[in-house]
Amino acid sequence: MRLLLHICCAPCSVACVETLRGEGIEPTGFWYNPNIHPVTEYKMRKNTLIQYASDIHMRLLVENYYGLREFIDNVYPNYNGRCGFCYRFRLEETARQAAEKGYDAFSTTLLISPYQNHELLKEVGAEMADKYHISFAYRDFRPHFKEGQEKAAQLGLYRQKYCGCVFSEEDRFLQGKKNLITFQKFNNRPERGTV
Numbered sequence: 001m002r003l004l005l006h007i008c009c010a011p012c013s014v015a016c017v018e019t020l021r022g023e024g025i026e027p028t029g030f031w032y033n034p035n036i037h038p039v040t041e042y043k044m045r046k047n048t049l050i051q052y053a054s055d056i057h058m059r060l061l062v063e064n065y066y067g068l069r070e071f072i073d074n075v076y077p078n079y080n081g082r083c084g085f086c087y088r089f090r091l092e093e094t095a096r097q098a099a100e101k102g103y104d105a106f107s108t109t110l111l112i113s114p115y116q117n118h119e120l121l122k123e124v125g126a127e128m129a130d131k132y133h134i135s136f137a138y139r140d141f142r143p144h145f146k147e148g149q150e151k152a153a154q155l156g157l158y159r160q161k162y163c164g165c166v167f168s169e170e171d172r173f174l175q176g177k178k179n180l181i182t183f184q185k186f187n188n189r190p191e192r193g194t195v
């Protein structure tokens, strides 16, 4: 089976690629993650994957698009519902390119993360498979998440601390601190939080 595997980051790809190779499938990796912000983080994750793909001799297609503005335009004002758009954005491009380039199927390393909405990913994958007339190679990679992350750590791969978008970065680093800092006492300025 010729499979185009969307890869969200190198650490998540470790166990997915090993599992697929164990099934006799040699995936082609596909980098397309306009949801990762800011630029320095985007580059760090992309370059880590490029190096890792080379190390494990995996073919990798890189769609180098930093899509901050398009992402924000599409999730505004429903920030809490942003993940649905984010999955569609990435899986649609994966399915489209897979069909255009003659692959038999597409899949995504997002399916390994216990932190993602797995059922929604499954639905979006099926929707894109219908739309582009190509198979969605669904796998529940989640049982391999821990071992994959451990192996990524042993390999010294860069491991991010938040999902990807600026909102997930805020959730990770600001949650629980929102009420800690206010400036109300200075010059009657309105209350506001700060990082």
Ligand code: SF4
Pocket (backbone or CB within 6 Å): 035, 036, 082, 083, 086, 087, 163, 164, 165, 167, 168
């Ligand atoms: S939290 Fe993660 S999956 Fe959800 S929109 Fe942000 S980057 Fe995408």
